[in-house]
Amino acid sequence: MPRISDRGFRMPASPIRKLAQYAEEAKQRGIDVLHLNIGQPDITTPKHAIDSIKNFSDPYISYSNSAGNLSLRKELVEYYKTNDIDISHKDILITTGGSEAICFAYYSILNYGDEVIVPEPFYSNYYGFTTETGARMIPVRSTIENGFALPEIEEFEKVLTPRTKAIMLCNPNNPTGYVYSRHELERIRDIVLENDLFLICDEVYREFCYDNDHYSVMNLSGIEDNVILVDSFSKRYNVCGIRIGALISRNKEVISTSLKFAQARLSPPSLGQIVAEALLKTPQEYLDKAFEEYKSRRDFVIHELNTIKGVYSPIPKGAFYSIVELPVDNAEKFCQWLLEEFEYKGTTVMLAPGNGFYTGKKLGERQVRLAYVLNKEKLALAVECLKKALEIYPGNLLK
Amino acid sequence: MPRISDRGFRMPASPIRKLAQYAEEAKQRGIDVLHLNIGQPDITTPKHAIDSIKNFSDPYISYSNSAGNLSLRKELVEYYKTNDIDISHKDILITTGGSEAICFAYYSILNYGDEVIVPEPFYSNYYGFTTETGARMIPVRSTIENGFALPEIEEFEKVLTPRTKAIMLCNPNNPTGYVYSRHELERIRDIVLENDLFLICDEVYREFCYDNDHYSVMNLSGIEDNVILVDSFSKRYNVCGIRIGALISRNKEVISTSLKFAQARLSPPSLGQIVAEALLKTPQEYLDKAFEEYKSRRDFVIHELNTIKGVYSPIPKGAFYSIVELPVDNAEKFCQWLLEEFEYKGTTVMLAPGNGFYTGKKLGERQVRLAYVLNKEKLALAVECLKKALEIYPGNLLK
Numbered sequence: 119m120p121r122i123s124d125r126g127f128r129m130p131a132s133p134i135r136k137l138a139q140y141a142e143e144a145k146q147r148g149i150d151v152l153h154l155n156i157g158q159p160d161i162t163t164p165k166h167a168i169d170s171i172k173n174f175s176d177p178y179i180s181y182s183n184s185a186g187n188l189s190l191r192k193e194l195v196e197y198y199k200t201n202d203i204d205i206s207h208k209d210i211l212i213t214t215g216g217s218e219a220i221c222f223a224y225y226s227i228l229n230y231g232d233e234v235i236v237p238e239p240f241y242s243n244y245y246g247f248t249t250e251t252g253a254r255m256i257p258v259r260s261t262i263e264n265g266f267a268l269p270e271i272e273e274f275e276k277v278l279t280p281r282t283k284a285i286m287l288c289n290p291n292n293p294t295g296y297v298y299s300r301h302e303l304e305r306i307r308d309i310v311l312e313n314d315l316f317l318i319c320d321e322v323y324r325e326f327c328y329d330n331d332h333y334s335v336m337n338l339s340g341i342e343d344n345v346i347l348v349d350s351f352s353k354r355y356n357v358c359g360i361r362i363g364a365l366i367s368r369n370k371e372v373i374s375t376s377l378k379f380a381q382a383r384l385s386p387p388s389l390g391q392i393v394a395e396a397l398l399k400t401p402q403e404y405l406d407k408a409f410e411e412y413k414s415r416r417d418f419v420i421h422e423l424n425t426i427k428g429v430y431s432p433i434p435k436g437a438f439y440s441i442v443e444l445p446v447d448n449a450e451k452f453c454q455w456l457l458e459e460f461e462y463k464g465t466t467v468m469l470a471p472g473n474g475f476y477t478g479k480k481l482g483e484r485q486v487r488l489a490y491v492l493n494k495e496k497l498a499l500a501v502e503c504l505k506k507a508l509e510i511y512p513g514n515l516l517k
Numbered sequence: 518m519p520r521i522s523d524r525g526f527r528m529p530a531s532p533i534r535k536l537a538q539y540a541e542e543a544k545q546r547g548i549d550v551l552h553l554n555i556g557q558p559d560i561t562t563p564k565h566a567i568d569s570i571k572n573f574s575d576p577y578i579s580y581s582n583s584a585g586n587l588s589l590r591k592e593l594v595e596y597y598k599t600n601d602i603d604i605s606h607k608d609i610l611i612t613t614g615g616s617e618a619i620c621f622a623y624y625s626i627l628n629y630g631d632e633v634i635v636p637e638p639f640y641s642n643y644y645g646f647t648t649e650t651g652a653r654m655i656p657v658r659s660t661i662e663n664g665f666a667l668p669e670i671e672e673f674e675k676v677l678t679p680r681t682k683a684i685m686l687c688n689p690n691n692p693t694g695y696v697y698s699r700h701e702l703e704r705i706r707d708i709v710l711e712n713d714l715f716l717i718c719d720e721v722y723r724e725f726c727y728d729n730d731h732y733s734v735m736n737l738s739g740i741e742d743n744v745i746l747v748d749s750f751s752k753r754y755n756v757c758g759i760r761i762g763a764l765i766s767r768n769k770e771v772i773s774t775s776l777k778f779a780q781a782r783l784s785p786p787s788l789g790q791i792v793a794e795a796l797l798k799t800p801q802e803y804l805d806k807a808f809e810e811y812k813s814r815r816d817f818v819i820h821e822l823n824t825i826k827g828v829y830s831p832i833p834k835g836a837f838y839s840i841v842e843l844p845v846d847n848a849e850k851f852c853q854w855l856l857e858e859f860e861y862k863g864t865t866v867m868l869a870p871g872n873g874f875y876t877g878k879k880l881g882e883r884q885v886r887l888a889y890v891l892n893k894e895k896l897a898l899a900v901e902c903l904k905k906a907l908e909i910y911p912g913n914l915l916k
Contacts, residue, residue, distance in 0.1 A: 359578040
């Protein structure tokens with residue numbers, strides 16, 4: 119039997135999805151699983167956008183332009199304008215989710231063995247996409263003690279090598295919920311400029327900054343040609359399944375190169391683009407309401423978690439995740455145990471083990487990523503479950 | 518400004534789409550462009566499948582399972598059963614078009630610098646995906662004189678190296694329309710077995726074999742663990758825009774490895790999967806009718822083309838493409854000239870230059886790929902245009 123590729127071996131299973139089978143089995147035993155492992159919220163999608171596909175009247179469902187529908191790209195320019203980002207539709211490629219935007223960016227700028235510096239913990243799939251590309255992800259550590267603020271710029275400088283090609287950020291951050299300030303981003307700008315790097319920033323949670331305004335990397339002056347923005351409709355309007363995102367850059371070579379990768383895969387999903395274009399006509403109240411809902415969930419769940427003995431979560435400033443430290447021997451074992459051996463009131467909780475958000479296996483060993491994507495009633499039950507579970511979990515370190 | 522990656526430089530622009538801008542400009546001048554460059558047919562999609570999205574009633578559009586909806590995978594098992602292919606739903610991953618299935622296969626089996634042998638001319642995006650993966654595509658030539666039959670097995674043996682990892686076929690073939698016989702495939706089976714290679718086969722045009730039955734690589738005995746099937750709904754039901762395909766293998770390691778890449782990109786499009794599942798309930802008459810339509814278009818257009826002085830097309834046995842030899846100095850120049858400088862009855866024709874379907878630039882220099890995806894009335898006009906165009910084209914070699 120021929121061998122699987124090295125990259126196939128090295129490719130990590132998603133920490134967010136790898137316990138799915140145990141959750142499935144728990145459900146088959148009649149247990150209600152509260153999914154706090156994955157950023158799949160319960161907020162209703164704007165109805166007019168779902169209705170937009172009901173009006174589909176073409177005789178067949180055709181390819182779109184490889185760069186995405188022109189009308190959608192033009193509408194997006196207006197969306198960015200209201201977010202103080204000034205770009206042309208020629209700077210935009212519509213992608214199959216934010217995921218594909220990251221892949222196109224990586225293929226377009228990274229040679230085999232090139233290095234991308236990413237603050238750790240990081241969105242686990244960045245590591246997957248780097249592996250896919252044959253490049254190397256170089257972590258710089260942010261710490262729970264420091265609320266996952268941007269690591270000191272010296273930490274970036276320490277890991278710079280001749281192979282360093284880019285810095286990748288996620289702002290607001292998944293999985294930490296940290297929101298980088300303009301000041302922090304300007305420090306990144308300086309190092310990008312000085313070392314002629316690309317700066318890729320994933321801003322899919324832009325609207326969900328609870329304590330301060332969002333500052334986009336697109337507004338950092340002096341590195342216009344270095345910046346690649348990754349975006350997505352998925353979280354903003356709870357349409358994860360339409361698989362529509364965008365790669366944005368003022369660097370024309372990045373766009374023309376990415377377009378070649380886009381042409382090879384023919385086109386982004388046509389039905390999703392119809393929904394996406396309708397979404398851009400959503401009244402501001404929708405996002406205001408979603409913002410308030412997530413903020414009040416955050417306030418509630420983080421407070422509750424921090425009342426449990428041995429549990430600690432910093433206060434996430436954005437997105438809808440938090441990295442939570444638990445008093446357990448091994449968080450992955452604990453997460454699996456929750457699904458395989460625990461129930462409370464016919465319910466259990468699914469969490470994403472923290473180690474998948476770090477490169478070193480030991481790091482994040484006692485941490486989980488929690489997504490506050492369910493309503494407060496369910497979050498209250500989830501916290502109650504977690505408290506009961508920790509009381510009886512054999513590997514609780516406080517025992 | 519930081520440098521684009523080497524693979525970004527090397528990545529070919531799609532020969533099918535790279536002249537799109539000239540077509541756009543022709544349309545802006547009021548010229549009707551007959552698109553025979555791209556496999557985007559005009560056949561109506563089954564109405565019940567389009568209606569299936571109109572019944573969408575979930576409050577939001579969520580991710581699906583990374584492997585695709587279980588119900589869709591189970592329905593696909595039945596589809597394959599009626600096509601004499603016996604597999605389990607566990608052998609299937611739903612992908613974002615056949616394109617993504619090819620990428621997952623490549624990532625899962627190819628190391629940087631590994632080689633994939635592909636009969637030439639080939640579907641141009643195979644070359645793109647190989648470049649994306651950092652692998653090398655090694656062509657073996659099939660010739661127009663031989664109707665693009667499978668090259669002699671000695672030709673494959675000649676290019677085998679320690680880095681050869683796979684053979685890739687497309688059957689029925691895009692761009693040539695050739696259909697590999699069981700006998701030809703068994704010769705491939707032997708070389709695959711002897712050299713412990715993977716065999717990837719793209720069978721998205723399975724239903725469109727006009728002269729003989731289709732024989733699937735999934736039925737080659739003795740290489741069950743070596744075979745990876747690429748499939749797609751796009752052409753079968755004219756739903757190119759839903760972006761739903763499949764990667765199929767009985768090799769559990771290929772599936773589990775590809776699933777890790779699938780998890781990284783989260784999920785295939787949810788709306789497209791709804792349409793796909795409805796499509797599998799389409800009565801057989803739909804495909805019978807599409808078959809008859811394409812067959813009669815083939816008979817018509819190939820006959821007509823071969824009446825033009827200096828033009829030659831073999832008779833394609835399947836799919837809806839043909840590689841056509843033209844009496845021109847350079848087919849790419851001619852294709853561009855058709856869009857920029859020619860019109861007849863307010864109309865012109867867009868074709869895909871042949872050189873993009875070969876690795877060597879000189880090969881295919883006088884060839885184009887023509888897709889007979891329009892109705893016979895339009896095909897007649899297209900042939901008339903082509904005839905008139907060749908009469909006045911300055912680079913006609915017969916002059």
